[in-house]
Amino acid sequence: xxxxxxxxxxxxxxxxxxxxxxxxxxxxxxxxxxxxxxxxxxxxxxxxxxxxxxxxxxxxxxxxxxxxxxxxxxxxxxxxxxxxxxxxxxxxxxxxxxxxxxxxxxxxxxxxxxxxxxxxxxxxxxxxxxxxxxxxxxxxxxxxxxxxxxxxxxxxxxxxxxxxxxxxxxxxxxxxxxxxxxxxxxxxxxxxxxxxxxxxxxxxxxxxxxxxxxxxxxxxxxxxxxxxxxxxxxxxxxxxxxxxxxxxxxxxxxxxxxxxxxxxxxxxxxxxxxxxxxxxxxxxxxxxxx
Amino acid sequence: xxxxxxxxxxxxxxxxxxxxxxxxxxxxxxxxxxxxxxxxxxxxxxxxxxxxxxxxxxxxxxxxxxxxxxxxxxxxxxxxxxxxxxxxxxxxxxxxxxxxxxxxxxxxxxxxxxxxxxxxxxxxxxxxxxxxxxxxxxxxxxxxxxxxxxxxxxxxxxxxxxxxxxxxxxxxxxxxxxxxxxxxxxxxxxxxxxxxxxxxxxxxxxxxxxxxxxxxxxxxxxxxxxxxxxxxxxxxxxxxxxxxxxxxxxxxxxxxxxxxxxxxxxxxxxx
Amino acid sequence: xxxxxxxxxxxxxxxxxxxxxxxxxxxxxxxxxxxxxxxxxxxxxxxxxxxxxxxxxxxxxxxxxxxxxxxxxxxxxxxxxxxxxxxxxxxxxxxxxxxxxxxxxxxxxxxxxxxxxxxxxxxxxxxxxxxxxxxxxxxxxxxxxxxxxxxxxxxxxxxxxxxxxxxxxxxxxxxxxxxxxxxxxxxxxxxxxxxxxxxxxxxxxxxxxxxxxxxxxxxxxxxxxxxxxxxxxxxxxxxxxxxxxxxxxxxxxxxxxxxxxxxxxxxxxxxxxxxxxxxxxxxxxxxxx
Numbered sequence: 001x002x003x004x005x006x007x008x009x010x011x012x013x014x015x016x017x018x019x020x021x022x023x024x025x026x027x028x029x030x031x032x033x034x035x036x037x038x039x040x041x042x043x044x045x046x047x048x049x050x051x052x053x054x055x056x057x058x059x060x061x062x063x064x065x066x067x068x069x070x071x072x073x074x075x076x077x078x079x080x081x082x083x084x085x086x087x088x089x090x091x092x093x094x095x096x097x098x099x100x101x102x103x104x105x106x107x108x109x110x111x112x113x114x115x116x117x118x119x120x121x122x123x124x125x126x127x128x129x130x131x132x133x134x135x136x137x138x139x140x141x142x143x144x145x146x147x148x149x150x151x152x153x154x155x156x157x158x159x160x161x162x163x164x165x166x167x168x169x170x171x172x173x174x175x176x177x178x179x180x181x182x183x184x185x186x187x188x189x190x191x192x193x194x195x196x197x198x199x200x201x202x203x204x205x206x207x208x209x210x211x212x213x214x215x216x217x218x219x220x221x222x223x224x225x226x227x228x229x230x231x232x233x234x235x236x237x238x239x240x241x242x243x244x245x246x247x248x249x250x251x252x253x254x255x256x257x258x259x260x261x262x263x264x265x266x267x268x269x270x271x272x273x274x275x276x277x278x279x280x281x282x283x284x285x286x287x288x289x290x
Numbered sequence: 291x292x293x294x295x296x297x298x299x300x301x302x303x304x305x306x307x308x309x310x311x312x313x314x315x316x317x318x319x320x321x322x323x324x325x326x327x328x329x330x331x332x333x334x335x336x337x338x339x340x341x342x343x344x345x346x347x348x349x350x351x352x353x354x355x356x357x358x359x360x361x362x363x364x365x366x367x368x369x370x371x372x373x374x375x376x377x378x379x380x381x382x383x384x385x386x387x388x389x390x391x392x393x394x395x396x397x398x399x400x401x402x403x404x405x406x407x408x409x410x411x412x413x414x415x416x417x418x419x420x421x422x423x424x425x426x427x428x429x430x431x432x433x434x435x436x437x438x439x440x441x442x443x444x445x446x447x448x449x450x451x452x453x454x455x456x457x458x459x460x461x462x463x464x465x466x467x468x469x470x471x472x473x474x475x476x477x478x479x480x481x482x483x484x485x486x487x488x489x490x491x492x493x494x495x496x497x498x499x500x501x502x503x504x505x506x507x508x509x510x511x512x513x514x515x516x517x518x519x520x521x522x523x524x525x526x527x528x529x530x531x532x533x534x535x536x537x538x539x540x541x542x543x544x545x546x547x548x549x550x551x552x553x554x555x556x557x558x559x560x561x
Numbered sequence: 562x563x564x565x566x567x568x569x570x571x572x573x574x575x576x577x578x579x580x581x582x583x584x585x586x587x588x589x590x591x592x593x594x595x596x597x598x599x600x601x602x603x604x605x606x607x608x609x610x611x612x613x614x615x616x617x618x619x620x621x622x623x624x625x626x627x628x629x630x631x632x633x634x635x636x637x638x639x640x641x642x643x644x645x646x647x648x649x650x651x652x653x654x655x656x657x658x659x660x661x662x663x664x665x666x667x668x669x670x671x672x673x674x675x676x677x678x679x680x681x682x683x684x685x686x687x688x689x690x691x692x693x694x695x696x697x698x699x700x701x702x703x704x705x706x707x708x709x710x711x712x713x714x715x716x717x718x719x720x721x722x723x724x725x726x727x728x729x730x731x732x733x734x735x736x737x738x739x740x741x742x743x744x745x746x747x748x749x750x751x752x753x754x755x756x757x758x759x760x761x762x763x764x765x766x767x768x769x770x771x772x773x774x775x776x777x778x779x780x781x782x783x784x785x786x787x788x789x790x791x792x793x794x795x796x797x798x799x800x801x802x803x804x805x806x807x808x809x810x811x812x813x814x815x816x817x818x819x820x821x822x823x824x825x826x827x828x829x830x831x832x833x834x835x836x837x838x839x840x841x842x843x844x845x846x847x848x849x850x
Contacts, residue, residue: 099507121526121527181605280821
């Protein structure tokens with residue numbers, strides 16, 4: 001069932017954006033049409049400047065299209081009277097773990113969202129406890145945020161959205177500032193939430209190894225959708241991705257290059273295991289011939 | 291290198307004082323400050339000092355932490371005391387050149403020193419037993435009647451909460467930036483006052499810039515979480531008055547009565 | 562030959578005597594020769610950051626010595642600043658340290674602190690800007706007008722401009738997208754080749770380290786667990802995994818194939834893997850994707 005629909009979305013920054021001040025007036029989005037169903041895990045992949053972060057802010061009405069429309073659960077994001085309702089359905093986690101946390105105690109920060117929504121105190125308490133358990137941070141509920149690692153802070157931010165019981169969570173490069181362990185923690189949490197609670201996840205990233213975990217990958221380049229499909233469908237187009245400054249995992253790249261040199265490798269290899277499984281029979285075959 | 295700095299040094303615990311409603315504690319602290327100045331003789335003062343030490347004991351916070359909090363103002367106390375020592379009136383006890391020590395001077399010096407010390411100790415009792423969040427909550431509740439006069443009580447409270455949350459983070463960032471500039475040869479240690487102030491510019495400017503960035507990001511994040519000011523907002527932690535709070539108020543009223551009584555019955559000690 | 566940088570029984574403990582006492586670095590010994598490109602890897606909390614900050618005297622060892630070109634850097638504590646001009650350090654997210662009115666002035670901050678002549682300062686700043694690919698037009702702009710990537714280049718140039726004997730970079734590619742990472746890494750490699758100085762690169766990206774480093778230092782829970790050639794370190798994939806580190810995907814693939822009995826040996830890059838595998842695999846005439 002369709003949950004978010006964007007129709008030919010255009011956007012231009014008419015003031016300098018803190019991220020890209022050298023591009024004051026420039027078309028960031030040039031017609032993006034996208035449909036996202038409830039319960040999907042979609043990855044929006046693109047290099048810096050592709051428009052992916054701008055697109056992320058369209059989903060919860062932080063930005064309104066200059067042309068085109070965005071509908072969230074049937075609500076037009078351009079309709080200011082529905083902004084509040086839209087944000088009750090779509091929550092957002094940003095890149096910088098520190099700059100999202102408002103309170104000096106973890107559980108109070110997670111309560112911030114429900115408090116804004118006017119939820120009853122007893123219900124807030126219940127939601128906060130549940131949310132913290134869902135992200136595996138319940139033991140830290142009375143800790144101060146500044147003592148936590150980046151990965152832990154991001155999980156608190158996610159818990160804060162969970163406590164608002166939104167149908168969808170948009171994560172804008174949530175792991176860009178984290179170390180490998182933090183990245184793994186956050187990705188594991190996102191996977192779990194999508195699988196076990198059916199929460200719609202939209203992950204903005206430039207990491208291939210994260211996009212690979214999604215159900216659908218949408219590749220953005222220069223404000224347009226370059227290609228989309230399942231991870232396998234998308235990452236088999238290695239040549240295309242490389243031309244557009246996107247990375248492929250070494251395993252995928254190796255298989256691609258070997259195919260190019262004439263070896264009968266599969267069309268798309270996504271992991272080390274798949275690569276090894278494809279290579280071994282071929283090595284054995286050639287070894288037997290020798 | 292994170293430091294364990296909690297503003298006002300909150301020491302978590304389960305004592306009676308920890309469990310008191312923070313609004314009551316705040317009001318009683320203000321009351322105490324008033325009492326200190328209402329008391330006009332040593333008897334009243336001694337009563338207040340005994341009460342202070344009793345509360346310090348009840349708080350369960352180690353005595354040495356209380357005395358650590360005194361370290362900062364020790365100089366001021368001594369300075370004020372000495373000043374009063376030499377500027378009293380009445381019969382002279384000792385003559386040192388053109389300065390004289392009078393009996394009154396000695397009395398005043400002791401009186402004032404004891405006042406200042408008790409003030410600091412009592413305030414420490416408040417900050418040791420009340421978390422920063424409780425304090426901001428209490429202030430928000432207590433000041434809420436001012437909303438009638440269009441004072442933005444909720445917004446002020448939100449500002450305080452955010453400030454408290456970011457103090458340790460900003461301290462860490464200051465450390466980082468200082469290390470980065472030192473790595474480029476910045477000299478923060480030597481030179482006169484002007485030079486040292488100039489040496490802070492490479493630290494202060496990046497700090498300001500990043501703070502603007504933080505404010506922008508934080509405002510966005512708060513909006514994403516449906517923040518729309520104080521209207522219609524609930525709180526997870528609701529403050530409830532309990533029996534012990536009532537007991538504390540009664541105790542405070544009795545103290546006031548005792549001090550006023552002592553003021554009437556005994557002559558003033560301060561001249 | 563005297564190593565350019567040497568650590569002898571280096572130790573650092575935080576908060577000695579308090580309940581928060583923590584041994585961040587214990588008994589680290591190593592020698593680095595002039596011209597080497599050293600990769601430094603280790604899980605978060607392994608002591609990497611503390612260790613590198615002892616190299617330029619930002620942190621004073623609790624015990625042990627750091628020798629720069631054979632001389633203990635703390636021999637004359639008042640002159641420790643001079644060490645920082647010879648061991649330059651670029652912190653993570655270095656763009657956070659920019660503060661001057663123009664890019665040129667910010668890059669010149671380091672050389673100015675060194676007390677060089679105006680002419681020399683200008684020359685160094687321009688050279689440094691070139692190394693990191695900053696166009697001339699940007700030099701007169703305010704650093705705050707630049708994009709994130711450009712700001713980072715300015716910050717790195719600011720350290721390169723001091724012309725250090727040893728350049729330490731703490732995760733210089735953190736937060737950059739794949740294209741940005743590649744470009745920056747190549748610039749660092751070119752800089753190294755041209756200057757011939759010594760580089761220590763701290764990174765969480767094994768692929769990056771495998772590509773550029775001559776030798777790799779592995780920190781684990783405050784100890785220096787391994788310090789050997791890149792090839793030797795990454796061929797120990799099981800040991801690295803046991804301490805929470807990964808090896809580059811290519812290395813892992815070749816390592817599994819080798820363990821399963823195929824005639825290959827572990828390698829570090831795609832090109833090496835291709836070289837080894839192509840003769841061993843059946844091929845038709847080269848087809849393109």
